[in-house]
Amino acid sequence: MAAETVGSDGGRLAPDRMDLLLNAAKALAATTDIDHLLQVIVGEVQNVIDCEGAGVLLYDEEKDDFYWRIVQDKQSFLSSARERIRIPKDDGVCGWVFNTGQPALVHDAANDPRLYRPVEDKSGFQTRNMICVPLQTREKRLGVLYALNKARGSFDSEDVEVMSALASNVALALENASYYESLINSHKELERLNRVKSKTLHHLSHELKTPLAIIEASLAIMKRKLGIEGLVPDSFPFKRIERNLDRLKTIEKQVGHIIEDKELPDKPTYVNFLDHLEDFIEIESEDQPWLSDSFDIIRKRIHQAFPDRQIEPPGVSLDKVFDAERDYAVLMKQDRELDVCFKKPDPVILKIQPHILVSTIRGLVRNAIENTPDHGKIVVKGFRTDRGYTISVQDYGVGIPESEQPNIFEGFYPVQETDLYSSGRPYGFNAGGTGADLLKIKIFSERIGYTVRFQSVRCSCIPTPRDVCPGDITKCSGCSTTDDCPANGGTEFLIEFPPELRS
DSSP states (O other): OOOBOOOOOSOOOOHHHHHHHHHHHHHHHHOOOHHHHHHHHHHHHHHHHTEEEEEEEEEETTTTEEEEEEEEETTOHHHHHGGGOEEETTSHHHHHHHHHOOOEEESOGGGOTTOOTHHHHHHOOOOOOEEEEEEEOSSOEEEEEEEEEESSSOOOHHHHHHHHHHHHHHHHHHHHHHHHHHHHHHHHHHHHHHHHHHHHHHHHHHHHHHHHHHHHHHHHHHHHHHHHTTOOGGGTTHHHHHHHHHHHHHHHHHHHHHHTTOOOOOHHHHHHHHHHHHHHHHHHHHHOGGGHHHHHHHHHHHHHHSOOTTSOOOEEEHHHHHHHHHHHHHHHHTTOOEEEEEOOOOOOEEESOHHHHHHHHHHHHHHHHHTSOBTEEEEEEEEEETTEEEEEEEEOSSOOOGGGGGGGGGSSOOSSOGGGOOOOSTTSTTOOOOSHHHHHHHHHHHHHTOEEEEEEEOOTTSOSTTOOOOSBGGGOTTOSSGGGGGGTOEEEEEEEEOGGGBO
């Protein structure tokens, strides 16, 4: 007997049928446990449609057949045998519904040639009539939803309409469960990979400590022996070796913080620490008077680097600072082909310690030089605004990818991908570095009371951190002339002083 294809007849559903759909929707919103949800829905189908059994058959892509995800029947014939029942994809009413995407209303199952008889043989459940509707999302079919053996009479078109509406909720729940399960599995895999990474880094960090200590001790022995032999250690490249050794030791310590899950103190903590540091030093000086001279040196050095904002600083002319930094920029760029332009600033006297202003501007200019390819341009200017005074350091260089911009002021964070990162000579293009300059500038700003922000557009020729600029505009395949580069990207840092810091 052919299965009927049924659609909505436009009639209104009975209240109990509406309650079924409402309860299914509530269950969908209340739980992420798909098996519990299906138990609720199948139980509601049995009660409201008044049938002996109901269940969900899902398609197994690997085995190319159907299996019962959940099934309930009053005598527990199907539920007790569901583990042993598998139905081939193209067999049974479920196969017909799955392949056509149409619901099926079967009034006489005994004479329907498509009924898959092994189900009855294995379970002992005798099917008289049934409804079978597809579980379909926008992308694919997942399986079918069944209602079996109407308790009184036979199923009708309204039953099919209710089942079809219910199938939409079930399909959505199954799809969401699949996404959730994939997310959980991905999270577990990420945790596993992180454990592997941490273990590897920990091993490498441990292995690095010993040779660094041996190298340091060996250098000291070599210097001492050279002195004994009457040779001058300064004539050998010990300073260069020690500088790079110190860099390796610093990196090893930073890696140690990372693998031990220690967070570097955030900027407010730095500032708060500085506020109380002099008191701490004074207390320690009283407890350990033999160290008072050393503590005095430390206090003076810290006070010089991070002066108290409460102390009125001498005014500094930005015009004079620009003149000095213009000359220093010539030294920084060395043999680089760069146009570093200090425009004459609007006249201003800034109430800030001169060395802090110089350090801030110099750090930003250095950052600009190292991120601008040869034949590029950097512009430094100062101008009055309604909100105070602004210094701008703008480069027409590679720019910062949007995904990396939130991390720029955190310190010790290279924008480049790790496998592409290298430390070149200072002021060379893409020279690298720890990012400590920007972190120091941010701390200065929070200590003194001005702000530092930036705006950046990544060069369109190298949109991701894995894309590498050749370092010379004349060698860039995306530029016909050197005038093309400034329009492609760049970064502008803005130092904004409030009215109370200018005169």
